[in-house]
Amino acid sequence: xxxxxxxxxxxxxxxxxxxxxxxxxxxxxxxxxxxxxxxxxxxxxxxxxxxxxxxxxxxxxxxxxxxxxxxxxxxxxxxxxxxxxxxxxxxxxxxxxxxxxxxxxxxxxxxxxxxxxxxxxxxxxxxxxxxxxxxxxxxxxxxxxxxxxxxxxxxxxxxxxxxxxxxxxxxxxxxxxxxxxxxxxxxxxxxxxxxxxxxxxxxxxxxxxxxxxxxxxxxxxxxxxxxxxxxxxxxxxxxxxxxxxxxxxxxxxxxxxxxxxxxxxxxxxxxxxxxxxxxxxxxxxxxxxxxxxxxxxxxxxxxxxxxxxxxxxxxxxxxxxxxxxxxxxxxxxxxxxxxxxxxxxxxxxxxxxxxxxxxxxxxxxxxxxxxxxxxxxxxxxxxxxxxxxxxxxxxxxxxxxxxxxxxxxxxxxxxxxxxxxxxxxxxxxxxxxxxxxx
Numbered sequence: 001x002x003x004x005x006x007x008x009x010x011x012x013x014x015x016x017x018x019x020x021x022x023x024x025x026x027x028x029x030x031x032x033x034x035x036x037x038x039x040x041x042x043x044x045x046x047x048x049x050x051x052x053x054x055x056x057x058x059x060x061x062x063x064x065x066x067x068x069x070x071x072x073x074x075x076x077x078x079x080x081x082x083x084x085x086x087x088x089x090x091x092x093x094x095x096x097x098x099x100x101x102x103x104x105x106x107x108x109x110x111x112x113x114x115x116x117x118x119x120x121x122x123x124x125x126x127x128x129x130x131x132x133x134x135x136x137x138x139x140x141x142x143x144x145x146x147x148x149x150x151x152x153x154x155x156x157x158x159x160x161x162x163x164x165x166x167x168x169x170x171x172x173x174x175x176x177x178x179x180x181x182x183x184x185x186x187x188x189x190x191x192x193x194x195x196x197x198x199x200x201x202x203x204x205x206x207x208x209x210x211x212x213x214x215x216x217x218x219x220x221x222x223x224x225x226x227x228x229x230x231x232x233x234x235x236x237x238x239x240x241x242x243x244x245x246x247x248x249x250x251x252x253x254x255x256x257x258x259x260x261x262x263x264x265x266x267x268x269x270x271x272x273x274x275x276x277x278x279x280x281x282x283x284x285x286x287x288x289x290x291x292x293x294x295x296x297x298x299x300x301x302x303x304x305x306x307x308x309x310x311x312x313x314x315x316x317x318x319x320x321x322x323x324x325x326x327x328x329x330x331x332x333x334x335x336x337x338x339x340x341x342x343x344x345x346x347x348x349x350x351x352x353x354x355x356x357x358x359x360x361x362x363x364x365x366x367x368x369x370x371x372x373x374x375x376x377x378x379x380x381x382x383x384x385x386x387x388x389x390x391x392x393x394x395x396x397x398x399x400x401x402x403x404x405x406x407x408x409x410x411x412x413x414x415x416x417x418x419x420x421x422x423x424x425x426x427x428x429x430x431x432x433x434x435x436x437x438x
Contacts, residue, residue, distance in 0.1 A: 003055055004055055004056070004127075004128055004129045004130065005052070005054050005055050005056065005129065005130050005131075005132065006054065006055070006056040006057065006058075006120075006121075006124045006129045006130070006131045006132070006258075006263065007048065007052065007054040007056070007057045007058075007131075007132045007134055007151065008057075008058055008059075008060060008117045008120055008121060008131060008132070008133050008134065009045070009048075009057070009058070009059040009060065009134040009135075010060060010113055010114070010117060010133065010134060010135035010137060010140075011041075011059050011060060011061035011062075011094070011098075011105075011113060012061060012062050012113060013113075013135045013136055013137050014041055014044060014134065014135070014136075014153070015037050015041050015087070015090070015091070015094060016037075016087075017040070017136055017153065018036065018037045018038075018039070018040025018041045018044065019036050019037035019040070019084070019086075019087050019090070021036070021040055022036035022037075022039075022040065023036075025377055026086070027039055027369055029280055029281040030281060033089065033090075033280075034086035034087075034089070034090065035090070035093075035280050035281075035282070036086075036090075037086075037087055037090040037094065038090050038093045038094055038097065038280060039280075039282060039285075041094050041097070042094075042097050042282070042285060043285065043394065044153070045097070045098075045101065045103075046285065046342070047342060047344055047394075048134065049101075049265070050342055051344070051345065052132075054132075054265055055264065055265065056124075056129070056260065056263040056264050056265060057103055057104075057263065057265045058103065058104045058105075058106050058120065058263050059098050059103055059104070059105050059106065060105075060106045060107065060113035060116040060117045060120070061095075061105060061106075061107050061113055062107070062112055062113045063107050063108075063109050065109045065110065066110075067110055067111055067112055067115075068110055068111070068251075069112075069247050072243070072246070072247070073194075073243060073247055075193055075195075076192060076193055076194070076247060077192050077193050078193055079193045080193075093276070093280065096272075096276055097273075097276060099269075099272070100268060100269045100272035100273045100276055101268045101269070101273070102265070102266070102267065102268055102269055103265065104262055104263055106120070106256060108254050108255065108256055111251070111254045114137070114139065114140065114250045115250055115251045115252075115254045116254050116256055117133055117135075117140070117143075117250075118140075118143050118250040118251065118252045118254075119251070119252045119253065119254040119256055120256060120258045121133060121143055121148050121252075122143075122148075122252045123257070123258040124258045124260075125145065125147045125148055127258065127260060129147070130147050130148075130149070131147060131148045131149065132149050132150075132151040132162070133148070133149065133150050133151060134151045134153075134160075135150065135151075135152065136152055136153050138171075138180075139180070139184070139189070139248065139250065140250070141163065141168040141171070141172065141177055141180045142177050142178050142180040142181050142248075142249070142250060143177070143250060143252075144163060144164060144165055144168045144177045145165065145177070146164075146165065149162050149163060149164050150162070150163035150167075150168070165177060168180070172206065173206045173210065174206070174209065174210075175210075175213075179209055179213075179214070180248075181215075181245050181248050181249050182205075182209045182214050182215040182218075182245060183202070183205045183206065183209055184196070184244060184245060184247075184248030185197075185215040185241045185242065185244045185245030185248065186200050186204070186205035186208060186209070186215065186218075186241060186244075187200055187201050187202050187204075187205040188244055189244075189247075189248060192247070192248075194244045194247045194248055195240055195243075195244055196240070196241065196244045197233050197234065197237045197240065197241050197244075198233065198237065199229070199230075199233050200230065200233060204230060208225070208230075208234075212224075215241055215242065215245050216242075218234060219234060219238045219241065219242070222234045222235050222238075274286070283367070284367040284379045284380060284392075339388070339389050339390075340389075340390050340391075340392065341389075341390070341391050341392070342391075342392050342394055343391050343392060343393045343394065344394045349393070349405065349408070352383065352391055352393065353408060353409070353412070355385060355391075356383060356385065356409075356412050356418070357412060357415075357418075359385045359418065360418065360419060361385070361418060361419035361420070361421055362383055362384065362385045362412075362418065362419075362420065362421070363383070363384045363385070363420075363421040363422060364381055364382065364383050364384075364420060364421075364422055364428065365381070365382045365422055365423065365428065366378060366380075366381050366382075366427075366428045366431045366432065367379040367380045367381065367382065367392070368431055371427075378395060378402070378431055378432070379394075379395060380392055380393050380394045380395050381393045381395075381409075393409075406432075413432070
């Protein structure tokens with residue numbers, strides 16, 4: 001089963017998360033297109049493919065048409081503001097990004113992405129897969145089983161948290177995952193405008209379900225509730241509670257089919273991704289991940305070593321029998337073997353720090369949102385200590401966390417025994433100083 005790992009991405013949840021992560025400092029390209037959501041979603045997708053190496057993957061997305069929940073309860077999600085225009089303009093680009101990665105985009109009118117993911121997850125589980133639902137939405141906890149997990153983006157440097165049965169039950173103080181829907185029936189869900197029972201919050205909901213086991217059993221035995229006010233609320237709002245539970249249940253009966261062959265991930269469309277990155281001006285992604293002309297492989301990165309050769313040296317002795325054409329061909333940047341690796345997890349950061357600390361010199365280059373020091377933001381830093389290998393340190397979207405992360409690198413830049421090499425160093429040093437290192 002370890003080789004059969006299906007990742008199901010909740011597109012809109014991840015898109016909104018990316019968009020609002022840049023709310024205070026949105027990213028724009030030269031055409032004045034807000035690329036915040038596109039950049040954040042794409043970076044998350046690349047990170048997922050690179051670090052998790054899924055055997056199978058699909059992205060589920062919501063449609064504009066009303067769902068069966070809207071039909072039963074017209075106020076469902078009615079409190080939500082209209083999608084920001086900048087985000088609406090970004091959605092088509094994100095769909096093109098997904099298609100360029102050759103990843104299936106799944107949707108079904110009348111249902112939400114949650115339902116599509118739930119249905120595919122249960123079908124794939126029967127086919128012997130381990131399933132990872134990539135979403136920050138806690139409601140997916142009801143679907144978790146021994147083989148189905150929430151792959152939850154975290155708010156810190158660690159990119160993801162894996163929630164299984166143990167984690168879900170511990171987080172919500174329940175005995176089994178489906179009891180999460182009983183909790184929703186009682187305390188509701190403000191994000192989706194699910195009413196629940198007025199005056200009953202998370203604490204009371206957990207206490208009541210722990211005692212009675214289910215919402216239905218609670219309602220049937222309401223007279224046994226010791227607290228008089230809570231007892232009356234259960235009796236007076238029992239229908240609303242049952243409605244709220246129904247609205248909170250993720251259906252696994254959507255008319256979609258898990259196709260093992262079409263969901264298998266192999267590679268991306270080099271031409272389409274290059275064109276998209278050029279149009280969106282994603283230089284950081286294109287240069288550090290795809291190298292503009294030859295996309296980097298998502299295979300394992302080379303093990304970091306503290307005994308790398310000098311930055312500009314090549315210890316391979318010349319072959320006297322080579323003619324000039326062979327030498328020129330080997331010198332061509334497009335033909336040279338090269339590996340570019342994203343550094344995003346705490347373990348990878350630790351390895352990179354160790355590599356740089358034990359090197360006599362390193363080359364670095366800052367990646368920024370522009371060329372004006374006082375108006376630009378730092379996206380990441382590229383490092384290299386060996387020919388044809390480079391590491392791109394991606395900065396967390398949270399500014400405070402990014403500052404804390406980069407403080408770990410400050411001693412390296414202050415160490416006068418380590419030579420620093422770069423192009424346009426005055427700009428790079430000024431960006432570091434102006435942004436985070438002082």
